[in-house]
Amino acid sequence: MQTTTGDDADYRLRCLKQMLRIRLVEETIAERYAEQEMRCPVHLSIGQEASAVGVCDALMSDDRLFSSHRSHAHYLAKGGNLKAMMAEIYGKRDGCIGGRGGSMHLMDPDAGMMASIPIVASSIPLATGTALSDKFDNNGKVTVSFLGDACLEEGVFHESANFAKLRGLPIVYVCENNLYSVYTNLADRQPDRPLTDIPAAHGIEHRHVDGNDLEAVRKAALWAVETARSGNPTFLQLDTYRWREHCGPNYDNHIGYRTEEEFQIWRARDPLERYRKMLEESGTLAPASFAGLEKDIQAEVNGAFAFAIDSPLPEPTEALAHVYA
Amino acid sequence: MSMPETTSAPGAPVINMGTAIRDGLLEAARRDPSVIFFGEGVEDPAALFGTLKDIGKQIGHDRMIEMPIAENGLIGIAIGAAMAGKRPVVSLQRVEFALLALEQILNNAAKTHYVSNGRHNVPLVLRMIVGRGWGQGPEHSQSMEAIFAHVPGLKVIMPAFAEDAKGMIAAAVEDDNPVVVIEHRWSHYTTSPVAEGYVHRPLDGPRTVREGDGLTIVATSYMTLEAVRAADKLAEAGHPVEVLDLRVIRPLNLDPIVESVARTGRLLTVDTGFRMFGIGAEIASEVTSRCFDLLDAAPVRLGLPDHPTPSSRGLVKGFYPDATRIARTAAEMMGLDDAKISAIEEDILAARKDIPLDVPDPFFKGPF
Ligand SMILES: Cc1ncc(C[n+]2csc(CCOP(=O)(O)OP(=O)(O)O)c2C)c(N)n1
Ligand SMILES: [Mg+2]
Secondary structure, eight states: OOOOSGGGGSHHHHHHHHHHHHHHHHHHHHHHGGGSOSOSOOOOOTTOHHHHHHHHTTSOTTSEEEEOSSOHHHHHHTTOOHHHHHHHHTTOTTSTTTTSSGGGGOOBGGGTEEEEOOSTTTHHHHHHHHHHHHHHHTOOOOEEEEEEGGGGGSHHHHHHHHHHHHHTOOEEEEEEEOSEETTEEGGGTSOSSOTTHHHHHTTOEEEEEETTOHHHHHHHHHHHHHHHHTTOOEEEEEEOOOOSOSSSSSOOTTSSSSOHHHHHHHHTTOHHHHHHHHHHHTTSSOTTHHHHHHHHHHHHHHHHHHHHHHSOOOOGGGGGTTSOO | OOOSSOOSOTTSOEEEHHHHHHHHHHHHHHHOTTEEEEETTTTSTTTTTTTTTTHHHHHOGGGEEEOOSOHHHHHHHHHHHHHTTOEEEEEESSHHHHGGGHHIIIIIIHHHHHHTTTSOOOOOEEEEEEOOSTTOOTTSOOOOHHHHHTSTTOEEEOOOSHHHHHHHHHHHHHOSSOEEEEEETTTTTOEEEOOSSOOOOOOOOOEEEEOOSSOEEEEOTHHHHHHHHHHHHHHHTTOOOEEEEOOEEESOOOHHHHHHHHHHOOEEEEEEEESTTSHHHHHHHHHHHHHGGGOSSOOEEEEEOSSOOOSSTTTTTTTSOOHHHHHHHHHHHTTOOHHHHHHHHHHHHHHHTTOOTTSOOGGGGOOO
16 A cells, blocks of 8 residues: 555555565465464465555555455555454454454455455445445545456346446456466356456446556556546456465366466466566666565564464354344 | 164265265266256366266266356256256355355245246256355355245255265255255265165155154254264163254155154254254244143254354354254253263263364264
């Protein structure tokens, strides 16, 4: 998110650090998952960081965001509390929702991270609804609805897009197209037509960019967010790729639904590595300083894991609270 | 431990319930070319937890229909195909994914035969799986049989044992009505000897899996396994109780339950889903009406407490009824003294050792 102090005055360093932070958090989750202390399903976004970071950098801190089962990157990029996220994944009392949801339900409403809903496309109408409310309040807020390529198959996307356009809602639908729904390729789920034909059919303006190119994502997002703020819903298609298995810490290119070659093509388009190189070549980042960033951020990440591990498990009786407001 | 499942072929290979369901589906599809399969990842490497493994290889990939992630539309499409004479089997990885299609299921699947004055049939199988453990959380662990069982026109079945599941799934495919099959993920792991080839088990009602005169337990799905464990410990302690595996939630065949309660005088139900407004409530109410004067104790219902399923292993402690609670409740209803009840509880807990509560207990693997 945009802030204007210190190093962060340069959005490029800010975005690089945020991508690196998300990468290190998720690689640490992957590394430590076998300890069996994070006892909930985890859907990692490793390889997809540029879309979360580029989009969220175009948002104000009180803009809103909704996510899905694959929410770690969105949560962090929107400014969600890292310690509370890790405690949630560890099922601890200090989790962002007290251990009620685990990785698939991350939220931090104070940071505008409204909710993550693990039923495919289920959060899209909610995002459209906060946009409706914000329009009533004329408060200038924008809602971003992150959705996977599979969400375009669910009716509720179309119902929401229709309504958003009809009412001129301040919403940006961000489709992270990583080509897969679990093990099934897009080509086996949707006809061969541009994904952007779908928002177009609802009269929604759209852009389609390389989702692994931070600059391209951010530029498209700045357009999309400002257009939405003026009461014109927008749609972004960001092409990207998840590196690891759909759910869990491992690589699974050997089990037959996709190829090692395909993965290597995308691996070479690593959004973090690309951006680091770009910043080094342009002189924004001194060649030696990346290692220092990595060290500092890993220390923060380790601190968050330690916090989560030290946090107590909630007591069973706490499960009774909040059934009703 | 003795066999809760009366197998039709005692020497048959021991397989788990997931595999038995797959075999039953394959047999049914081989016998009838109008059987077609719908699923999200219908032929993917996971093959719906193995329950659709290699079916396409055997019967032809054209009969395996990959569902876009569009449950409402695709279940409606399956209903339409059923009206035109196909026998679609729709398999969903979680019960919750069916919620997107409730309108299609509760209106079109359930009512088309009735509203058409019998001119249309909807021979549809809707399989959905209950998740549990490993922090599944509030939206990947619901059972929801009460929702489907509430609606006339649907059949609802919940198999608990491998061979029975194989036969029931074949019966479901052959049934001319929409059949909702709710499978518990932890039941998929349970094993028993399962007859090879075609097996048919009618969708006719409960089955007695333990006999006893002290009390009648009626349980569904995975809870039947917990009930059996409790019953075995009660029997060892000299207090045999009857366990009925409900199997078919709708149409509900109460006769064997009433017959059993008339003999035992006590009814304990154990739901897989929420206790309030659950299956146990329906059974307790009907049984009370039909044999009020034969009851020695007020019927008791166990089930999930009145809040969503939390993810954390801290919060989920005590959420699910288990053999210990079933044994204690049954023993209290039979008036056993507390020392004896505690000893039975200890016995059950000792057998479980220190296995975490968010993974399946290997005890329940069988063979049953
Ligand atoms: C309604 C519904 N159907 C099916 C699922 C199972 N499921 C969980 S994640 C997922 C893949 C969704 O793909 P996409 O939206 O492209 O997101 P990605 O996982 O690729 O980030 C599926 C099918 C679900 N959670 N909800
Ligand atoms: Mg995808």
